[in-house]
Amino acid sequence: MEELLSQYETVNLSAVKIWFKAGSIKDFPSNRGGCIKYKNKQIAIFNFERRNEWYACQNACPHKMEMVLSRGMTGSTDGIPKIACPMHKKTFSLVDGSNLNGDDFKIATYPVKIEGNEVFVGFLE
Amino acid sequence: MINVIVVGNGMVGYKFCEKFISKSGQENYQITVFGEEPRRAYDRVHLSEYFAGKTADDLSLSTTSWYEDNNIILNTSELITDINREQKTIHTHLEKTYEYDYLVLATGSAAFVPPIDGVEKEGVFVYRTIEDLDAIMAYAKKIKANGATEAAVLGGGLLGLEAAKAVRDLGLNPHVVEFAPRLMPRQLDKGASDMLQSKIEELNIGIHLNKATQYIAGEESIKGMMFADDELLNVNMLVISAGIKPRDELGRVSGLEVGVRGGIVVNNKMQTSDPNIFAIGEVALYNQMIYGLVAPGYEMADVAAEQILKGDKTMRDTIDMSTQLKLIGVEVASFGDPFIENEDVTAIVYENKFSGIYKRINVTKDGKTLLGGILVGDSSDYNGLFQIYANAMALPPNPEDLILGSRGGKVSTLGSASDLPDTAVICSCENVTKGAICCSILDGTANTFGDVVKLTKATSGCGGCKPMVADLVKAAQKSIGKEVKESICEHFNYTRQELFDLVKINKYTNYYEVIDHHGNGDGCEICKPVVASIFSSIYNDTANKHITTQDTNDRYLANIQRNGTYSVVPRIAGGEITPEKLIVIGEVAKQFDLYTKITGAQRVDLFGAQLNDLPKIWKVLIDNGFESGHAYGKSLRAVKSCVGNTWCRYGMDDSTTFAIELENRYRGIRSPHKLKGGVSACIRECAEARGKDFGVIAVEGGWNLYICGNGGANPKHAVLLAEQINKETVFKYMDRFLMYYIRTAGPLVRTSTWLEKLDGGLDYLKEVIIHDRIGICETLEAEMEKLVGTFECEWKQVLEKPRLLKRFSHFVNTDEKDDNIAFVPLREQKMPRPW
Numbered sequence: 001m002e003e004l005l006s007q008y009e010t011v012n013l014s015a016v017k018i019w020f021k022a023g024s025i026k027d028f029p030s031n032r033g034g035c036i037k038y039k040n041k042q043i044a045i046f047n048f049e050r051r052n053e054w055y056a057c058q059n060a061c062p063h064k065m066e067m068v069l070s071r072g073m074t075g076s077t078d079g080i081p082k083i084a085c086p087m088h089k090k091t092f093s094l095v096d097g098s099n100l101n102g103d104d105f106k107i108a109t110y111p112v113k114i115e116g117n118e119v120f121v122g123f124l125e
Numbered sequence: 126m127i128n129v130i131v132v133g134n135g136m137v138g139y140k141f142c143e144k145f146i147s148k149s150g151q152e153n154y155q156i157t158v159f160g161e162e163p164r165r166a167y168d169r170v171h172l173s174e175y176f177a178g179k180t181a182d183d184l185s186l187s188t189t190s191w192y193e194d195n196n197i198i199l200n201t202s203e204l205i206t207d208i209n210r211e212q213k214t215i216h217t218h219l220e221k222t223y224e225y226d227y228l229v230l231a232t233g234s235a236a237f238v239p240p241i242d243g244v245e246k247e248g249v250f251v252y253r254t255i256e257d258l259d260a261i262m263a264y265a266k267k268i269k270a271n272g273a274t275e276a277a278v279l280g281g282g283l284l285g286l287e288a289a290k291a292v293r294d295l296g297l298n299p300h301v302v303e304f305a306p307r308l309m310p311r312q313l314d315k316g317a318s319d320m321l322q323s324k325i326e327e328l329n330i331g332i333h334l335n336k337a338t339q340y341i342a343g344e345e346s347i348k349g350m351m352f353a354d355d356e357l358l359n360v361n362m363l364v365i366s367a368g369i370k371p372r373d374e375l376g377r378v379s380g381l382e383v384g385v386r387g388g389i390v391v392n393n394k395m396q397t398s399d400p401n402i403f404a405i406g407e408v409a410l411y412n413q414m415i416y417g418l419v420a421p422g423y424e425m426a427d428v429a430a431e432q433i434l435k436g437d438k439t440m441r442d443t444i445d446m447s448t449q450l451k452l453i454g455v456e457v458a459s460f461g462d463p464f465i466e467n468e469d470v471t472a473i474v475y476e477n478k479f480s481g482i483y484k485r486i487n488v489t490k491d492g493k494t495l496l497g498g499i500l501v502g503d504s505s506d507y508n509g510l511f512q513i514y515a516n517a518m519a520l521p522p523n524p525e526d527l528i529l530g531s532r533g534g535k536v537s538t539l540g541s542a543s544d545l546p547d548t549a550v551i552c553s554c555e556n557v558t559k560g561a562i563c564c565s566i567l568d569g570t571a572n573t574f575g576d577v578v579k580l581t582k583a584t585s586g587c588g589g590c591k592p593m594v595a596d597l598v599k600a601a602q603k604s605i606g607k608e609v610k611e612s613i614c615e616h617f618n619y620t621r622q623e624l625f626d627l628v629k630i631n632k633y634t635n636y637y638e639v640i641d642h643h644g645n646g647d648g649c650e651i652c653k654p655v656v657a658s659i660f661s662s663i664y665n666d667t668a669n670k671h672i673t674t675q676d677t678n679d680r681y682l683a684n685i686q687r688n689g690t691y692s693v694v695p696r697i698a699g700g701e702i703t704p705e706k707l708i709v710i711g712e713v714a715k716q717f718d719l720y721t722k723i724t725g726a727q728r729v730d731l732f733g734a735q736l737n738d739l740p741k742i743w744k745v746l747i748d749n750g751f752e753s754g755h756a757y758g759k760s761l762r763a764v765k766s767c768v769g770n771t772w773c774r775y776g777m778d779d780s781t782t783f784a785i786e787l788e789n790r791y792r793g794i795r796s797p798h799k800l801k802g803g804v805s806a807c808i809r810e811c812a813e814a815r816g817k818d819f820g821v822i823a824v825e826g827g828w829n830l831y832i833c834g835n836g837g838a839n840p841k842h843a844v845l846l847a848e849q850i851n852k853e854t855v856f857k858y859m860d861r862f863l864m865y866y867i868r869t870a871g872p873l874v875r876t877s878t879w880l881e882k883l884d885g886g887l888d889y890l891k892e893v894i895i896h897d898r899i900g901i902c903e904t905l906e907a908e909m910e911k912l913v914g915t916f917e918c919e920w921k922q923v924l925e926k927p928r929l930l931k932r933f934s935h936f937v938n939t940d941e942k943d944d945n946i947a948f949v950p951l952r953e954q955k956m957p958r959p960w
Contacts, residue, residue, distance in 0.1 A: 004945070027937045031673045034937040042945070045937070050637065050647055060945075064960050066689040067935075067945045071677055075649030077615065084650035086677035086685055091650070 004065055007041055008058035008108035009124075010097055016111055016122030024117045033083070035059045035070035036121070043110060043121055044070035046094060048081055054112040055094035056121045061085045062105035069107070126155045129433060130215060130225040132205050132375065134160025136169055137406030137422035138231035139186050145430040146195045154433075157198040157223065159205055159215075162254060165189065170419055173287045175258050176294040184255075208379035210399055227401055227433050230376065230389060231426070234369035234407035234415070239279075243341030244365070252278075252288040252366045264362055265295040273361035274298050277350055279338065280367035281308040283450065288366040289330055290453040300331035300358060302350065304367075307334060312448065312459040316476060317499045320483035324455045324502060333358065369417050371408045384410040393439040395429040403429040416444055420554045427556070445515070445553065449507045455481075456504035461497025461514045462487060470496060475528050477502075484528040486510065492524050500528075508593045516549050551597065552583035552590045562594055566601035570630055572623050574598045579642075613872060614651040617644040621655055621797065622869045628659050634666075636674040650676070655872045658759055661795030662867045665912045667919045668758065669929055678757035681933065682919050683739055686732060688946055688957035691739060693719070693731040694756035695746050696792065699766045699784035699804075700727025709749040717742055720954045725836075726763035726801060728754060733955060735942050736935050743920040752918040753793075759873070760795045764788040764802035767811035770823075776806035778823035783852065784812070787821070790856065791863065793916040797870040797879075800863075801835075815843045818876040819859060827851050832862055833880040841877040844887055847895065860909040861894040861902050868905075 020038050022045055028034040030049035035042055042059035059067045064087060072086045074094075081094045091100045097107040111122035129145070131138050142158060145151055160166070167184040175184065192199040207216040214222050236251035238244055248268070250261050265276070274297055278289045281303030292299040301308070307318030308325075322332045333352075342349040342357065349359045376382075376389035382398040383389055388410030395403045395411075405425035407417055416422065421444045431438035447460035465487050466472060475484045482502035488495055495514045500507055510527060513520065521527065545551075547560030561581050565571035571580050577598050578584055584591045612618045617640070619627065624639070633639045636656045640648050653674035660666045668679040678684050683691035695710070710729050714721045719742075720732040734742055743753075756762060766784030770776030784804040791800070803814030804821045814820025820831040820843045827849040834843025847858055870879040883890060892898040894905070923929045935943045948955040 023938050029673065029932070035935060036938045037936050037941065042936075042943075048647075064687075065945075066687075067943050068677075068685070068689045071680070071685075073650040073653055073674075073676065074647070075616075075653065076647035077649065079646065081647065082649070087689075089650060 004060060005062065008060065010108045011110050011122050011124055013111040013122065015124060017125060018123045019113065019120040020123055022119045022121050025114065025119060026117070028119065032074060033070035033072065035067070038121065038123065042067050042070075044083070045112060045119065045121065046070075046074055046081075046083065048074060048094075051081065053081065054114060054119065055081060055083075056110040056112045057083065057092070057094060057097060058108045061087055061090070062099075062107050063088060063090060127153055127226045128224055129154050129156045129227045129229065130223060131156060131158045131229045131231055132215070133231035133233055133372075133406070133408075134158050134162065134166045134199070134201065135231060135233045135406065136166060136186065136419055137233065137426050138229075139166035140423045141229055141231060141405060141426035141430055142192075142195070142197055144427045145433070146197070148430060148434050148436070150434050155196070155198070158192075158200065159203050159217070160199070160201045161204040162256070163202045164255070165192075165199070165201070167255065169253075172252075172255070172258065173291040173294075175255060176262070176291040181255050205375060206378075208375055208402070210379055210402070213401065225401075227403065229429055229433075230397070230402065230404040230408055231406050232372035232375060232408045234371045234417070236365060237368040237370040238365055239338075239367055241338050241341060243343070243347070246341050246343055247346035248343075248361060249341060249347055249363045249365065252284060252291070252364050258291070261291070261362075261364060262295060265292070265297055268361045269296060275300065275358075275360045276362040276364070277302050277358060277360040279350075279363060279365045281305070281332070281334070282311065282366070282368065283309060283448070283452075285366040286325070286452040288364045289325075292362075292364060293328070293330065293453070297362065298329060298331070300333060300360060301325070302333045302336050302338065302358070304337055305334070308332065309457070309459075312463060313457075313499055313501070314464060314485065316474060317457075317459075317483045317485065317501045320476070320478075320481060320501045321452075321455060321457060323478075324481050325453055328453060330453065369407060369415070371410070371415055373408055376404070376408070384413065388415050391425075393428075393442075394432045395425050395440060396432070403432070405429050411440060412442070412444075414444075416446070418446060418448065420445070420556075423554060424556060447511055447514075447553070449504055449511075456500070456502060458500040458504035458507040459498070460507070460511045461495070463497050463499045465496055473525050473528065475525075486524065486528055488520065488524045492522075493520060495520060495524070495527070498528075508590060512545050512549050512551075512593075516546055518545075551593055552581075552585075554590075555582040555585060557581045557583040559597060562597045563601040566598060567605060569623070569626055572602075572619060572627075576627075576643075613655055614649055616640060616646045616648050616652050619643065621659070621872050624656065625659050625662070625868055628656070629663055634660065634664070636671065648674070651872070654679070654759075658795045658797065658872070661760075662912070663908075665794070665915045665917075667793070667917055667922060669919055669922050669926075672932060679759075681736065681739065682753065682757060682923065683734065684757045686957070687960070688948075689943065690732070690946060690957070691734045691736065692756070693734055693739070693742055693746075694724070694728050694754040695751035696754035696788075697728045697763075698788040698792075699764060699781050701766075701781055701785060706750065709746070709751070713742055713745050716745070718955075720951075720956065727765050728756070728763060730756070733948065733957075735946065736933055737940070737942050740924060740930055740933050744924055747918070747921055747924060753920045755793060758793075758795060759797065759799050760793060761788065761791045761800045761802070764804060765812045765814070765817070766804045767806050767809075769806040773806060775809060776823070777825070778806050778828070780804040780806035780812065780821075780823060783821060783828075786852075787819075787859070790913055791859075793919075794863070794867075794912050796863070796867050798873050798875045800876070816840065817843060819843070819862070821855055824849060828855050830855050830858055833876040835875050835877050837875070839877075844880075846887075846891065857906070858894060860913075861905045862890075864905040864909045865890075865894060865901075868908075 022036045028047040030047050033044045033046045044059040046055045059069050072084045082091045084091045092107045097109040099105050113120045166186045204218040205215050236253045276292050276297040277300045278285050279302050281301050289299040289301050308321050337353040339351045349357050371388040373383050373389050389404040391404050391409045397404050406422040428440050449458035473486050484500050486498035545559050549559045551559050565580050571577045583594050654676040657671040657674045668675050722730050724730045764784040764787045766781045769780035801817045802819045803812040803817040805812040805814045806823045816836050822829045829848050830846045831843035832846045834841050947958045949958050
C-alpha cells in the first residue's frame, strides 16, 4: 500500500519535465473526470468546464487506496474546486490536494495544459 | 400564424413582447420587432448610470437569446419608412416589405428641441440615447482638453436634472437653465422647488430660472447662451433636455389620426384610428396626454397585448403620474395631485431649511382623504403616503402626523406595509399588488426576495418600491414561520422541498440551470444528486440523462463495492423467479467470475464486476428478459413477499401477486432515500412487511397498510395508516403517501425520520392523505400517475446508445482494466482483498 501511494507526488508547474499527451478534449467528459494511464500511474483528469479549468490528481483514494477518484463528483467549497471520493465522500482540493474535511489524507496533484484540442499532464519523469 | 409587427424596440416595445409571450394563446402568433437603434432594448430610465460606469450591456433589458428562446424575430438598425394600411404591409429603409395582421407602434419619442437660433451649432446635444451619451462624452473630453469647464443643460425637469448630474459626472460644471419660474414645474410647487434649488446649488450646480434663451452664441461651435434679459451665460457645451416630442411620423404618413401637438390618438384599447394598428408608450396620445413615464407605457403594452389576444383589458381613465427619484443625490417625490388648491382642500406643509427638507400633503377639509403631495430632501415616507393615497386609506386623526413623523415616541403613523389591503399596488411600474407578492411566499412558489422579483417582476422598473417589497417578503416569511432554513449545502440557500418546487414551477431540466438561477458556486456532491433526484421524481428522467450530477452508483448504474468493483442486481419482482432465469443468473456469474448471494430483499446479487464488464454482463441479462433492479438508486428497491395463499396453508390472500404489482407500479421512481416494501398474506408476517417503508398485511376483510418503517441503524416498526381496505385503496393511499414524501422530505431522509419530523405526526399525515385536509390529494395522485408506467430500464438505454457506453471504461487512453484490483478466496467463491 505504502509503495502504491509513494508513486504519487504533487508536481509543480515550474518543475514539469515531461508533458504527457493524455488525449483530446473530447475524450474527457465535461464537469466530471476521466482516468488515464501513464507508465504505472493512474491519473484522474477533470474537465471543469463550468470554470473553464482543468485539473489532474492521483486516481487512488488516499484512504483505502482504491482507484476511484476519477469517478467522483466535482464541485467547490468556498470557491475551491474539489473532488469528492465516491467511496466515503472525503473531499480534496484540486488545487493543492489538501483534504477539505480534515488533515488525515492528502492527494497529489498534477499540472494540466491544453494545447489546441489536446490535453497534457505534467510529470517529473 | 398571425403576424404581429412591433415598431420600436425601446422599453415599452420590449415590455409589449414580454407581456405578449406570457399570455395564453400567444403560440399562434409570430412577433417581429424592428428597432432603429443598433442594439437591443435598454433601460432608458437609468441612462445616466452610463456615465457612472455602467455599460450598454448592463442597461440592456434582455439577451439576444431571450428573443430567440421566445421565438421573436428582432431586426435592429432597420427603420420603418411607411405603412400600407390597405395591404397591411410595412416598408423599411432597406427597401424590404413585411406583412402584418396587427401592427404595434412603440416608436416612443424624441427629444424636443425648442426653435432657438443656433441650436445646430457644434457642442449642442440632446439627451436621449446611448449614442447621444457617447457623443456628449467625447465632446466633453475635447473641451476639457482645451481648458473649458462650463456646460449648460436646457430644461429643469426630471430629465434635465438627470442630465445635469451626468454632465457633472463628466467633470464639467453644469448650469441648469429653465424657462419656468421653478424646477420640475410639473411636479413641484414653489416651496419644494426652492428647497431643491438650494440643495442643488450646494453641489456647485448653477440654477437659472425664468430664463428664455434667445440664441446660442459662438461661431461654428457654442460659446454661450444669450437670454432674453440680455444676460449671457458662457458655456462650451449644451445638453438640451426640454421635454419630449412623440415619434408620430409613421402615423402621419399613413393617415392615422394624430393630435394637434403630436402623438397618435388611441382609445382605451390602445387602438389607433385603424383598429389593426395599436400605439403604446410615448408616441400614444391617450386622453389628450402623452405620458412620459415608464409605468403608464408598461400598462399600455399590457393592454395592447391583451387586446390582440382577444382579451378585454382596457386602459384606466386616470393615469397616475406619481414619481420618486433621487436627483443628484437629492430625494424628490411627488404623488397624486401635488398642486391642488381650493376651498375643499388643505395643504399641510412642513419645511426645514436647516436639514433641507420640504414636505407637502394635500388633504380634504374633513381630514379623511389624501389627494397628493410633494417630498424633497427626504422621501422615505413616499411609499407609505403613496399607498394611503392610492388605496384611499383612512388618515390618522391629525393628518399632519403623516409628514411630521413620530413625535413623542409614537411609532410611525404610516404603519407597516402589512396593514395595506391585498389589492394595494406596490410596484406601479409592473403593476404588482401586495397580494401577489405575499401570496407567492405563502404558497411556496417563492421563498426569497429574489424569487419574488423573478416571479412578479416587482422592483424591476424604477426600483422605488424595493424597501416595501422587502418588508412584505419578510413579513410573509415570518407569518409562515420561515426563520430557520435547512438549506441543502453552501451552494443553495434552500431546502430540498423548496428546490423541488422551484424546479417544478420553472420547469428546469438541467442542474446548471438550477444553480445559475437559484444557487451559487459550482455545486458539490451533496446538491448535485439532490437536484438529479428531483428531476427524476418530477419527470421520471433516468439516471442516464444526468450522468454528471449523479452520485457514483447512479452514474454507473451499479453499486460500488469495497475494492472499486461493482455489484449487479437484476429485478426479481416480489422475489418470484423462473428456473430458466435462475439459470441465466448462474451462467452470467460463472462467465464473469462473480460472487453471488441471495440478498435480504429476495434478489440475487452478483459481486465483483469490473467497470469495463458491466455493459457485457447487462447485455446477457437483458437479452434474457431481466431489467435493472435499481439496487443502486435512491428509489424503490424491492417489495418482499411471503408465499401467500397460493401455496401457504395459513395465507389469507395472494401476497406474491400483490407484491409484484406494487413493485412494478413504483419501480424506477426516484425518492429522497431508498424505499422498500413488503406484503404478507397473514399476521405471521413472513415478509417482515412492518420493517419496511410500506407494508401490507392481509387481514379478515381486506388489507392493513403500514407505513414509515425501516431496518438499518435505527430500526423502526411501520405504523398503521389504514385498516381492512381493498387493493385499489391501498394503491390510492400509496400513491399519495409516496408522492407527499417525495415532494417534502429532505435529502437522504428515510420515511421514518420524515414522519417523526412531520408537524402533527401520523394524525396529520392521515388527515392529509386520507381525508384530503389540505386539498392536495388529487395533485399527488396526478403527479404519481405521471411517473407510473413511464419506467424505462436504464441499462437497456445504455446498451442501445453507444455514446452512453463510454463512461464504462476505466481508462480514457487505453482499454485496459484497473490492474489494482485483487481478490482473495472465500468459501468456494472470492472476496476483495482486505483493506
